[in-house]
Amino acid sequence: MVDGRAIPMLVDEASDRVDQRAARALLDLVLSATGGEGTKGARGGSDGIARKISVAGSIIMASIRPPDMEAQHLGRFTIIEMEAAKQGADHTAEHRDLSAWCKDLGPALWGRAIAGWERYREARILLRAAVGKAGCQPREMDQMGSLLAGWWTLVHDHLPTEAEADDAVRGVIGYIRSVDQVMTQSGTQQMIDFLLSQKVQMNRSTDRQPLNVLISRMLEPDTPRGQDSPEYQDINYSRDNVAGVLASYGIRVVRANEPPGRSGQPALRASDGDGLWIWPRNAMLAALFKETVFAGQKYMYEFARMESYRPPPKDSRGRECAVSIGKMKHKGCFWVRCCEMGLSFDGD
Structure with missing residues (x-):
């Protein structure tokens, strides 16, 4: 955008160390402000007349510690980490020279950028395709393509050929994230990691164990009484006790080879392999996400x-259908595979 509503902004101390939710709200505002028509809204005045507002532009955020980001943020923000100055170093003179250089050449560079706007748009299409061919994820192709197109427009007077576009991409190949990297930084994976790391109290005990340990216990094959592996021989880790603890959080584990229950009926499942039935309206489960970015119904999403x-x-x-979880039956339970949560390998 190059009209009167496009403005550059600098937000200093962009991350609140006490309350990350404020920083995340700012990130979400920036997401919408930097794309399409920007962030639109309305506010009332003292005269009772509503006034429309919009925020659009390029935004720089400075912070010692960046706020927590999800995949949609990492696909729109370019993070630049500055090296700390060595002891005794003084770069005041260099900063002064750089400031003078920017003041002298800044208007010319800005004019060159505006004059090359159409060339930038065409270069962006070519370079976006090149980064996609190099394995860049669709979510980030716009980001990488735009950055490369901006650089190309400022230093070249022609559109890149296919070979030149590929060569430009090779120069930034280290910044192109793989599928696995994108998945580990997704909001869903962050939610799973958070949930499985939560320690819960065992029945009639002061001992607390992470949920992933308890679920892994339930995925173990049946063994005769007294022949469990050493870490599970404690009565607190019997299958019945662990199943009861998980049930109190609305979770039931169903193994791939789960034997029929006492009624002789096979265990209810929604797919092959190891899986979990989860009752999302469980109050203790919801409490684990309290005061996190997944509070309320966000973890269900x-x-x-x-x-x-x-x-x-x-x-x-x-x-x-109602699903049996512990001694209760609940409607509204959903199913997820353990392999997708990193708890088993039956789906690999």
């Missing part, structure tokens, strides 16, 4: 984004 997510099951008449 992240679960629903998982590839293995299956909605609450229904019978042949279209009625929702």
